Amino acid sequence: MSELLYERTSTAAFPRMQFLMETLQDLHDNLKSFGSHLYVFHGNPVDVFCRLFEEWGVTRLTFEQDPEPIWQKRDNDVKELCFKREVECIERVSHTLWDPHLIIKENGGVAPLTYAMFCQVTEIVGQPSAPVKDPEFTGISLPVSDNHNEKYGLPSIESLGVKPESEYQASPYCRYLGGETKALK
Secondary structure: OOHHHHHHHOOOOHHHHHHHHHHHHHHHHHHHOOOOOOOOOOOOHHHHHHHHHHHHOOOEEEEEOOOOHHHHHHHHHHHHHHHHHOOEEEEEOOOOOOOHHHHHHHOOOOOOOOHHHHHHHHHHHOOOOOOOOOOOOOOOOOOOOOOHHHHHOOOOOOOOOOOOOOHHHHOOOOOOOOOHHHHOO
């Protein structure tokens, strides 16, 4: 796990991390239905990608644009590595309906501070793009190594050092379940 990620998640409360881990498990389960798995890597992203570019012969890297400023250095470092290694780098907006940078640009270089102002800006920008269709995996080989879980498996919440802080967190009366599959029900 990168030091920055550890710094940012080491103080995350148990419910938040539980939601995240359930969401990642759901993603893993959905990928398994296509014959693949979720790969989890630990370490500084630039170091990890250096190794993977070499080991796996990576020619293209795609990732979601992270709208939070704290992650911009990480993302810029990865984009710079891709440029140096001549790896095509594709960054897409998918955390939000509109590109936050476009909203700020159309609002004169500052973030809208009220919902009314945000609505005004989005009227100028227009409707967000429609969701893309699910990817088509037929004809794609998605090999999974025998030791996948040891090398790339999803860590347990306990291994991340996150524990319930109270009995209520351990067995809440009501809690939000992680994962798209549950959300769509």
